[in-house]
Amino acid sequence: MDRLGPEARAKVKWVLENTSVYRRLPLRVVLCDADLYRFLVQHPDVVVNIWQALGVSHLSMRQLDAETYQVDDDAGTSGTLQFLYRSRDLQLVYVDGRYTGRVFGHHVRGRGIMMLRSGFVQDTEGRSLVTSRLDAFMNIEPESAEFLSKTFLPVVGKVADFNFEQAADFLGSLSRTAEVNPAGMQRLARRLEKISPEVRQQFAQLAEQVAQRRSQAGPGQVSQYLEITDADASAQPQVRIAQRDSLLEPAALIPPSPSPPPKF
Numbered sequence: 001m002d003r004l005g006p007e008a009r010a011k012v013k014w015v016l017e018n019t020s021v022y023r024r025l026p027l028r029v030v031l032c033d034a035d036l037y038r039f040l041v042q043h044p045d046v047v048v049n050i051w052q053a054l055g056v057s058h059l060s061m062r063q064l065d066a067e068t069y070q071v072d073d074d075a076g077t078s079g080t081l082q083f084l085y086r087s088r089d090l091q092l093v094y095v096d097g098r099y100t101g102r103v104f105g106h107h108v109r110g111r112g113i114m115m116l117r118s119g120f121v122q123d124t125e126g127r128s129l130v131t132s133r134l135d136a137f138m139n140i141e142p143e144s145a146e147f148l149s150k151t152f153l154p155v156v157g158k159v160a161d162f163n164f165e166q167a168a169d170f171l172g173s174l175s176r177t178a179e180v181n182p183a184g185m186q187r188l189a190r191r192l193e194k195i196s197p198e199v200r201q202q203f204a205q206l207a208e209q210v211a212q213r214r215s216q217a218g219p220g221q222v223s224q225y226l227e228i229t230d231a232d233a234s235a236q237p238q239v240r241i242a243q244r245d246s247l248l249e250p251a252a253l254i255p256p257s258p259s260p261p262p263k264f
Helices: 006-017 034-042 044-054 143-151 153-180 182-190 197-215
Strands: 021-024 028-031 060-063 068-072 077-086 090-099 108-122 128-141 238-241
Touching: 006 077, 006 090, 006 108, 006 128, 028 153, 034 044, 034 108, 034 128, 034 153, 034 197, 044 060, 044 153, 044 197, 128 153, 153 182, 153 197, 182 197
Parallel strands: none
Antiparallel strands: 021 128, 021 238, 028 128, 060 068, 068 077, 077 090, 090 108, 108 128
């Protein structure tokens, strides 16, 4: 909190004091180039544009300013996503969204804080392993919608867990593609028309560097930035409703096999 400005601290404080639903999503470990991972996490519009280019999502996202993105889908959800804090291993995001679909019968507003912590380590073959853990604190209004969201929380939570795991795996598959099919990644970069030219160029340059870093990888060593401990690796998904007590510590994870690269 000390690293946040007054406005950001106020948003975090309000959400934590008015949390309707808290969920800790499952820890995920993927094989992924560390720099590419951080870039994609800090530029979510690139990932969304890739999904659009591949025809796998109707979600749209556009950058409003250096820290804020507008997000819309075709199912009645719209809102903004604002980075309150970004670092090598911690991303703190404030979300403010509205749902106008038919599920609840009226407009629903949700405000929340998403905290993504990442750890980076190299295995004995020099491959980069990335651990990701997401904590979500949400306030839902009005109260009737909050009641329904709590009623369906087991189902919604499983969907959220699955989406988080799929998103992490997708970043791993992009990294693998950059290693084995650099020309395909450059073709993909040229298809990204809904991000700024500067961000598109950064993505293309990073993708080109991934294969070079992989060929130069040495013996595995733990990164000095590794923040997620062995105890965290045994975490199970947690759900709390209107509780902000101390978090429970989350069976050891087996390093994953490389994700199959998408075809471009």
